[in-house]
Structures are given as structure tokens and as C-alpha cells.
Amino acid sequence: MKQLGMVLVAVALAAAAWWWLTVEMPRREQAHKAAAEAAAIQARRADTLYRWRDDAGNLHVTDQPPKGRRYERIPRTPRDGIAVDGGKS
Template structure:
């Protein structure tokens, strides 16, 4: 009977040790939560400012639309330029 308790105690201690080594530390949990929050903020920002699409039509004219063209290559653009980029509307 003593051997049975030793086996049960070993299993319980092993399970506790496995849980302890596999758990997230507070710093890892905070990093994961911050990454999740940033991903949510990025998704909300993209939904608030949908992208534009730049592509060329059959005649070769440059088109910029809010929906991507079907069956044509296109480039996805952000509505707001990155910091440090100058935007001039008089250039092609």
C-alpha cells in the first residue's frame, strides 16, 4: 500500500512541476497582452481608414479606387502617408 501512495505522490508532483515550468511568467503574459491589444488597435485603425488601390486600366491609365480591380494587378496604398513623406498633388 505504501508503494501506491508513492506512485500517486510522484504523479502529483510531476504534474505540478510540469504546470510550473509551462506557465507564462507575468512579463510574458504582459507582452502577449500588449501584442494582442496592438493587433486590435491596428485592425480598428484600418477599418476606420480603408486603403486605396492603385492600378492601370486596359488603356494604361492610372486608376486609384477604393475597391481592388478584378483580374488586374494592383498596389494597396494607405490613405495617410507615413511620417516624413511629402505628398504633392501636382505630380504624376
């Protein structure tokens, strides 16, 4: 009787391990990938400015896109290798 109980416990543990490895782990990996993608999108949005012109032709650069108007997305941080020097003339 004791051996039958040990076999049943071993089978139950094997079934739990199978479920964890085939169902739960892939689900958690997919959720982790989705969260990482959402964080990457949010980081790109945080690094974006919007350049657009109003009806009078004035140039605006804002952190929110204008509604109902064409705009261009520009990064806040310069690309690697670009020197930014305000003293050049």
C-alpha cells in the first residue's frame, strides 16, 4: 500500500512538472515578451518630439503630436556620432 502511494505521488509530481514546462512556462515567457515590447514602445515614445507648423507657418516642436495636423517625429537624443555644438557659427 505504501508503494502504491509513493507511485501515485511520483505520477502526480511528474504530471505537475509536465504541466509547468508545457503550459505555464510558455505562457509566462509570452507575457514577459509582451511586457518587454510594451516597455520598448513606451521608451521610444518618451524619446520622441513632434515637429509641425501651424496655420501661420510657424514651426513648433512639442512632446505631444498635434491633432488634425501633419507632423514629423524626431528623436530627443541625437544619433551616435553626431556632435552637437551651439557655439559654431
